[in-house]
Amino acid sequence: MNMELSRRAFLLTAGAGVAGTALGAFGFGDVEAAYAAAIRPFKLVNTTETRNTCTYCSVACGIILYSKGDLRKGETAEITYIEGDSDHPTNRGTLCPKGAALLSIVKSKTRLTYPMVRRPGSDRFERISWDEALDKIVRVLKDDRDKNFIALNEAGVTVNRWVTSGILAASATTNETAFATYKVMRSTGMLAFDNQARV
Numbered sequence: 001m002n003m004e005l006s007r008r009a010f011l012l013t014a015g016a017g018v019a020g021t022a023l024g025a026f027g028f029g030d031v032e033a034a035y036a037a038a039i040r041p042f043k044l045v046n047t048t049e050t051r052n053t054c055t056y057c058s059v060a061c062g063i064i065l066y067s068k069g070d071l072r073k074g075e076t077a078e079i080t081y082i083e084g085d086s087d088h089p090t091n092r093g094t095l096c097p098k099g100a101a102l103l104s105i106v107k108s109k110t111r112l113t114y115p116m117v118r119r120p121g122s123d124r125f126e127r128i129s130w131d132e133a134l135d136k137i138v139r140v141l142k143d144d145r146d147k148n149f150i151a152l153n154e155a156g157v158t159v160n161r162w163v164t165s166g167i168l169a170a171s172a173t174t175n176e177t178a179f180a181t182y183k184v185m186r187s188t189g190m191l192a193f194d195n196q197a198r199v
C-alpha cells in the first residue's frame, strides 16, 4: 500500500528548496544547482509502506513497515525500515524501545517463521506445513476435551468445564479478533486463557 510518500517527498523537496533558494538569493546560482543535484534520494522513497501492529504487547501500537522489492513483478520484498504510525490513534507515531527495535526481530536469524514439531520419542524438532500443524492442534484439543470435559460437578451442578488444556493468545490483535478468540475458546468450556502481555 503506497501512502504518505507525498508527505516525505514534500519535506525533502521543501528542505532542498529552502536551502537552495537561500543560496540563490546570495548570488550563488551554480552552487544552488550543484546542491540540489548532490542531494541523495531519501532512503524511504520508492519503498512500499504497509500498516501493521507491533507484535510485543497489548498496547498494540501502530507501525509502518517499509519494504523494497515489488511483489507484483515477482521480486522478493524485504523490510528495510520500521517506524511508528503517526496516524494511529494509540501511539501517534511513538514507539517504546521494544517497538523501536522491531526491525531486529524481523531480521533475526533465530526467528521462527514456520511451525515445527517434536514427535514422540524424537530428540529433535522438524518442520511441518501449516495445514499439518493446524490439523494436529485441532486433533489434540478435540481428543483432550472429549476425554476430560466436566459437565457436572460433584454436587450435580452444571459447570461445563474443560481444565486440561489452555490457550496462550496474542495481544497484538484487533479488538474484534480478541473478542472472537475469547468467545470461541470460552464456548468450549476452556478456563485457562492468557496472552503474552499478561493483561
Ligand code: SF4
Residues within 6 Å of the ligand: 054, 055, 056, 057, 058, 059, 060, 061, 091, 094, 095, 096, 097, 098, 099, 100
Ligand atoms: S511493545 Fe512498545 S511499541 Fe510495541 S505495542 Fe507495546 S508499547 Fe507499543
